[in-house]
Amino acid sequence: MAEFPLLKDMIDWLLVKQIADRIAVVHPAFDRDGFVRSVTAELENRELKQRFAWVADKLREYLPADYPTALAILVDILDDADGRFDPIADAGFRLLPIPTFVYRHGLDHFEESLDAIYVITRYTSCEGAIRPFIIHQPGATLARLQQWALDENEHVRRLVSEGSRPRLPWWPQLTDLIADPAPTLALLEHLKDDPSLYVRRSVANHLNDIGKDHPERLLARMEAWSIGAGDERLWLINHALRTLVKRGDQRALAILGYGSPAVELSDLKLAPSVLPFGEELEFSFRLSNLEDEPQNLMIDFVAHFLKANGSTAPKVFKLKKMRLPSGETATISRRFAIRPISTRKYYPGRQRLEIQVNGCVLGGAEFELVMD
Numbered sequence: 001m002a003e004f005p006l007l008k009d010m011i012d013w014l015l016v017k018q019i020a021d022r023i024a025v026v027h028p029a030f031d032r033d034g035f036v037r038s039v040t041a042e043l044e045n046r047e048l049k050q051r052f053a054w055v056a057d058k059l060r061e062y063l064p065a066d067y068p069t070a071l072a073i074l075v076d077i078l079d080d081a082d083g084r085f086d087p088i089a090d091a092g093f094r095l096l097p098i099p100t101f102v103y104r105h106g107l108d109h110f111e112e113s114l115d116a117i118y119v120i121t122r123y124t125s126c127e128g129a130i131r132p133f134i135i136h137q138p139g140a141t142l143a144r145l146q147q148w149a150l151d152e153n154e155h156v157r158r159l160v161s162e163g164s165r166p167r168l169p170w171w172p173q174l175t176d177l178i179a180d181p182a183p184t185l186a187l188l189e190h191l192k193d194d195p196s197l198y199v200r201r202s203v204a205n206h207l208n209d210i211g212k213d214h215p216e217r218l219l220a221r222m223e224a225w226s227i228g229a230g231d232e233r234l235w236l237i238n239h240a241l242r243t244l245v246k247r248g249d250q251r252a253l254a255i256l257g258y259g260s261p262a263v264e265l266s267d268l269k270l271a272p273s274v275l276p277f278g279e280e281l282e283f284s285f286r287l288s289n290l291e292d293e294p295q296n297l298m299i300d301f302v303a304h305f306l307k308a309n310g311s312t313a314p315k316v317f318k319l320k321k322m323r324l325p326s327g328e329t330a331t332i333s334r335r336f337a338i339r340p341i342s343t344r345k346y347y348p349g350r351q352r353l354e355i356q357v358n359g360c361v362l363g364g365a366e367f368e369l370v371m372d
Helices: 013-026 032-043 048-062 067-076 097-105 110-120 131-136 138-148 154-163 175-179 182-189 197-213 215-226 231-240 242-246 250-255
Strands: 263-271 274-276 280-289 295-306 312-324 329-337 349-357 360-370
Touching (some): 013 048, 013 067, 032 048, 048 097, 067 097, 067 110, 097 110, 097 131, 110 138, 131 138, 138 182, 154 182, 154 197, 182 197, 197 215, 197 242, 215 242, 215 250, 242 250, 263 349, 263 360, 280 349, 295 329, 312 329, 312 349
Parallel strands (some): 274 360
Antiparallel strands (some): 280 329, 295 312, 295 349, 349 360
């Protein structure tokens, strides 16, 4: 079986050489060979983010001692539109040592560093680079983000949302904004109807982060945004509420048009009743609309898997959305494989499967999981 390359291996000797070659074009005094030897001597011993930092620190060592001058050189090597540089494959990811240079060495040069980030984000991600500035100079950085939220460039606008996400994966959490998301909610107001899906997706992810700590604030904001919302904003609201929807939050479901269900669950069947590990569990059931009008239904199933201590832990799985006409009955079936996965360990014994409609559990049944 072919092995996928590790991300860290994309920050390699060839990239170091290509960066050095570009610097030599704009700054001929640069010790290109010395830089390449120094970086590559210990690059292989480092993991991914350590490689970003290692290259960034070596750039600081070999570039001019004056930080603004060194930074200007790095910004200058990004734009190869005129063909003066050889192209760098996967440059959007592999150029991350440059924003790493900014946040590791530029915190004492706020204006120059933020001006550089404004340009660099067009070429590679600066969502990690902006966060130390938010932490160390929150007022000034958030004021700059307010300006950028209105920028014509979608990469700049996305940075406003993604860089200030309180729980952005892979980067330090912004604890002050976790405690009080008001400053970033103000930023997101500018972006809720952004013409770019790239930006709106980031806004939805940011809001989903906020909902993990402040569900009531998120719900209130989404209720306000849903008034007169078009399809694009409704998509954003739906994506922003996804964690609360999985939890069966009635208010979140109501915002999306799924009210308290007036339906009857019947004929829930599971087969086989004794399931060998690695096989598929088949289940089916019927839902009948008890109302005199159609109902929007969000149908999930909840698997309560046995844990090592004998308790169970629920896991919600999406099943389907449907509009059930008045007085009608729908029959639904699904196969569900219980096989080895890296994110969960299964234990033999009685497990339970429940049917959840619009956040309400209507009933369930048990099955036995047997292991070899």
